[in-house]
Amino acid sequence: MRGKAIRQSWSSKSKLGLPAFVFACSVFFVAGFYGSSLLPQDVSGLRARARFLESVSDGRDYAPLPRGETGDDSFFSIPFQVLSWEPRALYFPNFATAEQCQSITKMAKAGLKPSTLALRKGETAENTKGIRTSSGMFISASEDKTGTLAIIEETIARVTMLPRENGEAFNVLRYEIGQRYNSHYDAFSPIEYGPQKSQRVASFLLYLSDVEEGGETMFPYENGMNMDGTYDFKKCVGLKVKPRQGDGLLFYSLLPNGTIDPTSLHGSCPVIKGEKWVATKWIRDRVQDD
Template sequence: MTSRLKSYKRKRLGLATVIAFCSLCFLIGFYSSALLSQNVPGVRPRLRMLEMVKNGEVEEEEEASSMPHGVTGDESVGSIPFQVLSWKPRALYFPNFATAEQCQAIIERAKVNLKPSALALRQGETAESTQGTRTSSGTFVSASEESTGALEFVEKKIARATMIPRTHGEVAFNILRYELGQKYDSHYDVFNPAEYGPQTSQRIASFLLYLSDVEEGGETMFPFENGANMGDGYDYKQCMGLKVKPRKGDGLLFYSVFPNGTIDQTSLHGSCPVTKGEKWVATKWIRDQKQE
């Protein structure tokens, strides 16, 4: 009986020794690896280029290294944040496209030459029959006529945003002021040959740079967005559909034609009446052919 008890104790002691030895080896290995890792140079994370906000969460895209570029290319990778507002029509919103100082410089240059805004008349229309359609005042100013460089900066940035060369933009910006109650009824920027006659080139896109905030009203509207309201009963004076509120320095790009060159009927747009405050906007029209 005594010998059996001694044998049992020896077995328990041996098992405890094995467990203790294994635990000691684990601890030694763990702390050794931790100490060794302190001497390994840290791996720096790659830089991040663009933050995307989706469903309230920030997503980051990794920065791409710049590539060798051609004669007319850019030296480095750049990004211009934007939001797709609509696919029908293709409308994109660009926050903080220009600074407040640049916007004010453009306003100061334009305000000395303002005249009542005119219309491109369709076949059969007259100035009398279209009176009241467009009630803003405006002027045309090219980048070369603006001394601070603000318009040149904006023009170059529009080319990058649209991926259409500056040479395809109409030479001058149309800078407009909408005062209380002033508006522009729904219309197309594209010139339908059936209504305006043969065209040597066509407006394919429009870029609006909002130069001021508007307290109330003055939204850019797309009443036919996603095919809505396209029946015969639509009132072109009505402010409805997708509405984009002007904010100083922000940009709005929309395309008037499809990639195949046919007119996008959903690109109908207008400017809602200003009900409080004042609206300033600079418009750059972009053509399908190089402009002289």
């Protein structure tokens, strides 16, 4: 009986004729598609997933173009994700290997000292205590006998298109539980700091360790947020980037017209659990002494 009922059902459909049947299926498909788009959907997992730049092959081979004396003879592929246009911030997954990160951390451990601040007019080490509580040290690529920093520095130059010679020495930092860096600018306003011989154009942060909880790099003014004059510089709000070993974060402190980008304000949230290691490369608009 069951089989007969099925056959009868199909027979009744077949009387519609093939064109009418196809048309009916199309109507139901379109209705289902648009109807599902109107229902609430949980997209948090999709938003959390990084979207990387991908190269899609169309079956053609691309030969490198004739290059200038300083150009490359082959293609480079470095995945990245645009995190923000205000400020201009880009994320680079797996920018360095775990071995490279461990090598830099090992070099820095013996020379760590309490981090200091560039002081504005009227500021002293005493009245700025607590703004930056990490420990760190500076090391240039020329001081690294393993060659690790030279490789990292060269790759940073490629992704920023800013010459290696314009970069300051690496500032390797360690943040322990509770340590932080309140929101600040990497560029120096001449009004607050006096005349500048050169200006910081961009900053590249290479995360040398994972952090179990806290320690995010945050941009409280991202896309104009919190800019009404009431923002507490100690608050950890806005766009947050979680440290992951080997990943890189690039952001620009200057706008294309050379003025300081007000949305490039950033800080380091307190470490809640674990330890944060990061190597910072500040890149200026002029060649720096090694």
